[in-house]
Amino acid sequence: MTDAALVHSAPERDALFAALRFDAAGLVPAIAQAAESGEVLMLAWMNRAAIEETLITGRVCYFSRSRNQLWRKGETSGQVQHLIELRLDCDGDAVLLLVRQEGVACHTGRRSCFYRAMRDGVFQEIAAPLIAPETLYGA
Template identity: 60%
Template structure:
């Protein structure tokens, strides 16, 4: 069956959440937004492309930092309103230079940092 990104369910702003997960380790790396064109570009180039809400522009992960996300597989959830990008991640995925954006744990009402920035 051919995939048409127009069949996805985008929010009122034309965006869909995309979770990046390491294709080998299974570690959840980050979440960002895609629009229809970002999905198309990601599939065409195999370099994960997101839509920056703050800059109102496309950004290819790693374009300026070198911390590239190479697409291994793109998966659609059952409601077609969320994407899972299985990626080969080069370097840290988070703009804080951590491997994952999910580096803070909330336990008993307190936050605890789980990982330090990568050097």
């Protein structure tokens, strides 16, 4: 499975952007799904610049609402997401990113951010960290 970098022309990106409907803040929710396992890894937000950078570089870039700036996933932690395919939903207001995740997606060191569940009638953790957060972000 090759990465999707650098294969999208500007006119095709324009066709995508014409179909995209950003919210009032200029953002759209983006789901990252592991292309090989189908596991849903995380949900984050993208603006137009983040989508453009992701399509051009093949590395997933989000927009951090808390830091109010582009967030190149894995820039600090090394846990990069390589774009395999970007999909858009019927209304154009949600994005699905099929990715190849290096290491773990969650800042807690877990593979997926969705590690808490209502299971067997109990709200519980269903996955343990694979990497210590201190390893990801320094002491």
